[in-house]
Amino acid sequence: MPLSQAAPILSLSKVRKNFPGKEVLKSIDLHIAPGELIALVGNNGQGKTTLMKLILGLLTPDEGKILIKGEVAASSRTTNQKALFGYLPETTAFYPNLTGLETLHYLSSLKQGAPSRIDEVFAIVGLEHAKKNRVKTYSKGMKQRLGLAQALLGNPKLLLLDEPTNGLDPSGIHEFYQILSRLKEEGVAILMSSHLLAEIEPRSDALALLKDGIIRAHGTVDELISSAELPSIIKFQKGLSFNEAALDQILKQHTAEKSFLEHTETVVLTCHPPHKQALLFELLSTDKLITKLIVNDPGLEELFLQLNSDLKAS
Amino acid sequence: MSTLTILFAIARKEFIDHLRNGWIIAVGLAFAVFSFLIAFVGFGFTGAVGIGQEQSTLFSLINLVIYLVPLLGLLLSYDGIAGEHERGTLDLLRSYPFKTTLLLYGKWLGLFMVLVATLIVGLTAPAAVSIYSGHTLQAWTLLLITSVWIGAVFISIAIMFSVLILDRGKLIAIAIGIWLLFVVLFDLGIIGILVSTEGDVPMTLVNLLFYLNPTALYRLLSIDLMMDEAMIQQLGLMGQIPPTPALIAAITAWTIIPTIIAGWRIRILEK
Numbered sequence: 001m002p003l004s005q006a007a008p009i010l011s012l013s014k015v016r017k018n019f020p021g022k023e024v025l026k027s028i029d030l031h032i033a034p035g036e037l038i039a040l041v042g043n044n045g046q047g048k049t050t051l052m053k054l055i056l057g058l059l060t061p062d063e064g065k066i067l068i069k070g071e072v073a074a075s076s077r078t079t080n081q082k083a084l085f086g087y088l089p090e091t092t093a094f095y096p097n098l099t100g101l102e103t104l105h106y107l108s109s110l111k112q113g114a115p116s117r118i119d120e121v122f123a124i125v126g127l128e129h130a131k132k133n134r135v136k137t138y139s140k141g142m143k144q145r146l147g148l149a150q151a152l153l154g155n156p157k158l159l160l161l162d163e164p165t166n167g168l169d170p171s172g173i174h175e176f177y178q179i180l181s182r183l184k185e186e187g188v189a190i191l192m193s194s195h196l197l198a199e200i201e202p203r204s205d206a207l208a209l210l211k212d213g214i215i216r217a218h219g220t221v222d223e224l225i226s227s228a229e230l231p232s233i234i235k236f237q238k239g240l241s242f243n244e245a246a247l248d249q250i251l252k253q254h255t256a257e258k259s260f261l262e263h264t265e266t267v268v269l270t271c272h273p274p275h276k277q278a279l280l281f282e283l284l285s286t287d288k289l290i291t292k293l294i295v296n297d298p299g300l301e302e303l304f305l306q307l308n309s310d311l312k313a314s
Numbered sequence: 315m316s317t318l319t320i321l322f323a324i325a326r327k328e329f330i331d332h333l334r335n336g337w338i339i340a341v342g343l344a345f346a347v348f349s350f351l352i353a354f355v356g357f358g359f360t361g362a363v364g365i366g367q368e369q370s371t372l373f374s375l376i377n378l379v380i381y382l383v384p385l386l387g388l389l390l391s392y393d394g395i396a397g398e399h400e401r402g403t404l405d406l407l408r409s410y411p412f413k414t415t416l417l418l419y420g421k422w423l424g425l426f427m428v429l430v431a432t433l434i435v436g437l438t439a440p441a442a443v444s445i446y447s448g449h450t451l452q453a454w455t456l457l458l459i460t461s462v463w464i465g466a467v468f469i470s471i472a473i474m475f476s477v478l479i480l481d482r483g484k485l486i487a488i489a490i491g492i493w494l495l496f497v498v499l500f501d502l503g504i505i506g507i508l509v510s511t512e513g514d515v516p517m518t519l520v521n522l523l524f525y526l527n528p529t530a531l532y533r534l535l536s537i538d539l540m541m542d543e544a545m546i547q548q549l550g551l552m553g554q555i556p557p558t559p560a561l562i563a564a565i566t567a568w569t570i571i572p573t574i575i576a577g578w579r580i581r582i583l584e585k
Binding site for chain 1: 316319320323324326327330331334335401402403405406407408409410411412413
């Protein structure tokens with residue numbers, strides 16, 4: 001189901017893709033509406049790039065339907081459908097002997113975009129200072145910015161970004177997500193793949209966890225974590241009046257479990273999020289029972305690891 | 315209109331990209347030096363002016379073209395599409411709103427422009443020597459046109475393999491193999507057949523074999539267009555050269571058919 005009420009710009013229904021000797025995507029259902037950012041998460045080799053190529057029409061699905069703006073797409077995309085896309089492949093070296101400006105002029109003319117847009121996208125990605133330098137002098141991060149710039153040429157309605165923050169430094173990543181945020185506000189739908197869970201967790205509207213050719217979980221981060229019932233981790237050091245019996249009594253009330261880190265004074269508690277607040281209140285109200293408290297709520301990484309371990313077990 | 319805009323944008327980019335790549339300038343200059351030396355030794359150096367000198371000089375230049383221009387065409391183009399594939403730009407461009415075959419034809423056009431520029435540089439020096447020695451430009455113009463044409467054939471062949479193989483490592487070996495086959499081994503093969511059969515081979519069969527080698531066709535066409543009867547007699551080819559339209563048709567086919575195969579292949583790439 002689409003997360004947004006708006007009509008999806010892209011829908012995939014039971015899409016399957018095999019390569020000789022390998023079933024890459026088994027049955028993919030995915031919807032993305034204007035202004036949404038969906039992160040496609042999965043380990044390497046799980047079919048994220050294949051899925052993007054299917055959407056772009058670079059590959060043909062063996063089964064299933066791809067709908068673009070509500071219309072079933074044929075095996076090859078029409079020029080009008082292609083004009084909706086902005087695509088940033090995982091690795092693009094571009095043309096080392098051309099300058100950044102020449103590269104975008106070239107690519108803009110292939111997209112039949114307005115030349116005035118070139119300066120705009122250079123400004124958006126913060127590469128104006130280097131636009132007259134040859135691409136061979138660019139750092140990896142600058143090439144990635146150039147890649148994003150070309151994806152923005154022609155005012156696309158759906159951005160497909162394959163591992164887009166590879167090679168960007170922390171400030172570059174921050175600026176990159178600011179750009180995406182502005183594009184979302186303009187109604188651009190964004191599907192990006194990544195395996196940098198901590199990076200995408202706070203920035204995406206929804207996640208699609210891809211594993212063994214199937215989207216194992218799809219929804220907002222909060223929805224996914226609450227549905228997975230992952231425990232919160234509470235760590236503290238024993239206080240001056242630490243009493244194990246008293247702690248056990250509290251844990252029993254709040255269905256929490258404890259363990260001790262060897263050779264330290266650190267105690268680790270695991271409890272389910274609904275009990276967390278009451279448990280913390282009681283721990284803190286008991287005089288000098290604990291000190292140096294750290295609370296780790298479950299995040300995407302824990303969800304992803306649990307999903308992987310569940311699949312291995314099954 | 316937009317189709318032409320895209321076609322010329324790709325050709326222009328290809329042209330600029332290659333001109334900035336130093337080796338093509340080096341090849342152009344090397345070609346100029348060789349052709350100048352041939353022209354200079356042919357009639358400039360001796361100071362002798364006459365039809366015979368021009369004919370033998372042209373014949374030497376035709377042979378120089380046979381050795382260098384196919385190699386130039388192959389090395390210019392072998393990674394035309396495979397290079398895009400390895401850089402990651404092929405999938406990117408295939409996602410753009412234009413027909414992928416335009417990428418192929420635009421590249422062909424751009425590479426053709428590089429070839430023309432290189433051959434103009436390479437053949438200007440001998441043409442200047444020729445004019446200085448009192449000859450007209452007609453033969454040189456014909457030499458330029460036929461040289462560009464044989465280069466275009468090898469651009470088409472290289473681009474076809476570039477789309478079919480998509481692996482630069484293999485393609486460089488294939489490019490050198492094609493050059494060896496058409497420029498060196500083919501003639502040796504024909505000589506081998508003639509020697510082993512003591513010449514008892516129908517001339518029609520030998521003529522048919524020539525159609526399998528574009529450089530042989532180029533040699534025959536150039537001789538047909540540029541050499542006089544005395545020279546053709548001296549070369550032992552009187553009455554042996556196939557009709558001019560047949561040669562032109564065969565070279566045209568060698569130019570077009572690989573491009574058609576490449577166009578078919580690029581449309582169904584990795585689906």
